[in-house]
Amino acid sequence: MEQQLIDLVRDIYATNEFIPLHAPIFTGNERVYLNDTIESTFVSSVGKFVDQFERQIQSYTGAGRAVATVNGTAALHTALYLADVQPGELVLTQALTFVATCNALHHLGAKPVFIDIEHGSFGLCPIAAETWLTENAQLNDQGQCIHKESGVAIKAILPMHTFGHPAQLDELQALAQRWNLCLIEDAAESLGSFYKGRHTGVIGRFAALSFNGNKVITTGGGGMLLCREDNDAKRAKHVTTTAKLPHPYEFYHDEPGFNYRMPNLNAALGCAQLEKITKILASKRCIASRYEAFFAGRDYRFINEPVYARSNYWLNAVYCPSADSRNQLLEMTNQQGIMTRPVWQLMHRLPMFANELRGDLTQSELAEAHLVNLPSSAIVQA
CATH class of the missing domain: 3.40.640.10 (Type I PLP-dependent aspartate aminotransferase-like (Major domain))
Structure with a gap:
């Protein structure tokens, strides 16, 4: 699956060079x-x-x-x-x-x-x-x-x-x-x-x-x-x-x-x-739809927009079936020049916020262990 995803990302961005997580686009004024x-x-x-x-x-x-x-x-x-x-x-x-x-x-x-x-x-x-x-x-x-x-x-x-x-x-x-x-x-x-x-x-x-x-x-x-x-x-x-x-x-x-x-x-x-935000958002939705189609029917859940919303898909994300599968996905993609990232470490794990008040954080901890962000740069021509 990891290699198939790498091939998909390279096809989306049409390059064998390094692919960043989210790059700016300067094609206008x-x-x-x-x-x-x-x-x-x-x-x-x-x-x-x-x-x-x-x-x-x-x-x-x-x-x-x-x-x-x-x-x-x-x-x-x-x-x-x-x-x-x-x-x-x-x-x-x-x-x-x-x-x-x-x-x-x-x-x-x-x-x-x-x-x-x-x-x-x-x-x-x-x-x-x-x-x-x-x-x-x-x-x-x-x-x-x-x-x-x-x-x-x-x-x-x-x-x-x-x-x-x-x-x-x-x-x-x-x-x-x-x-x-x-x-x-x-x-x-x-x-x-x-x-x-x-x-x-x-x-x-x-x-x-x-x-x-x-x-x-x-x-x-x-x-x-x-x-x-x-x-x-x-x-x-x-x-x-x-x-x-x-x-x-x-x-x-x-x-x-x-x-x-x-x-x-x-x-x-x-x-x-x-001036080009409409084109940027359209491109990002198209890329998100390709990821969604790729993960359909797999144990990996693509993070889609909520039913009540229309999202910008700033960073595409996938919820992996286990922490081990998350780690394997991160390692293989980054080794092959595809930048993927885990979600941020939870705030209460950082030393300056470790002693703050908190409720039950079950869902946050699961997300921390399972989420991976995928390359999400828009593709907009001049």
């Missing part, structure tokens, strides 16, 4: 817009492409507002900051996620509570979250959600759309409302993914997108904070621009802020990339 930016001399966070990229992402996703940042972690950090997550307070999130999710919490001094995933989307399971809250939390007289044992506030719930597959957002939003929590979507991987017809990132109060070099579209390094409310977006733009008040020449900052604005160079790249 990238050079034109970058040269425009250089000639303008506005290469930092002031420039026409920053505003243009924000407007285009806002329009594409249907978000209330979009605020460009230097990376996805900065967008997520800002979202948590605006949700008033304080040092020592708790946020429910996934153990199966990229470390940036938890790093954003760490930057605020907040603490993650690791909740299991559900097996369909591999996103945060609303049933597991409800179970943990019922057993460990209560609403105080002011309606604030607190941890029973410690009395520490629980402020938010932070699902991540794993590999671009939307989590169960209706159920998570209902859960957040019952427990007076802020729903913040880590949508770093899900540009181009839709939940029941709505783009991910527009259901929670905030969401964070990433445009890292390995994402569906890239700005080199960059992110975007999506806000549902206009007032949140105005404050986001203020605090990410060092909280500087407008003035013709004085420098006055009215609160601690972040130097998080996306440079114009990066935004220019993003504007060019976004």
Whole structure:
């Protein structure tokens, strides 16, 4: 099976050279817009492409507002900051996620509570979250959600759309409302993914997108904070621009802020990339369908989009029948120049998060032992 898969991947990408997991594609106006930016001399966070990229992402996703940042972690950090997550307070999130999710919490001094995933989307399971809250939390007289044992506030719930597959957002939003929590979507991987017809990132109060070099579209390094409310977006733009008040020449900052604005160079790249997102997504769906057909009837389960969603198939994944078969697949493909990767190590296995609160993580641990990500670069011609 492994050799047949290797042959399939080489056929998809029509090469005998090394095949990466997810490579960027520069077949459009990238050079034109970058040269425009250089000639303008506005290469930092002031420039026409920053505003243009924000407007285009806002329009594409249907978000209330979009605020460009230097990376996805900065967008997520800002979202948590605006949700008033304080040092020592708790946020429910996934153990199966990229470390940036938890790093954003760490930057605020907040603490993650690791909740299991559900097996369909591999996103945060609303049933597991409800179970943990019922057993460990209560609403105080002011309606604030607190941890029973410690009395520490629980402020938010932070699902991540794993590999671009939307989590169960209706159920998570209902859960957040019952427990007076802020729903913040880590949508770093899900540009181009839709939940029941709505783009991910527009259901929670905030969401964070990433445009890292390995994402569906890239700005080199960059992110975007999506806000549902206009007032949140105005404050986001203020605090990410060092909280500087407008003035013709004085420098006055009215609160601690972040130097998080996306440079114009990066935004220019993003504007060019976004022009071909429809072709990119179509290519990725075609590649996913070939993987799905290959694994049909085998003991390996291709990770398909949830029934309620249309996924971007950012990273294709297969659930292997055993840990041994997973390891064999990883070893054979990588030995032959096909980059495959296991899912991230679970967050509670990392030394800095080993002692955090967590619920039962059975599904997360199974995914860690069985999942393999497959080459997923789109193929788009100039």
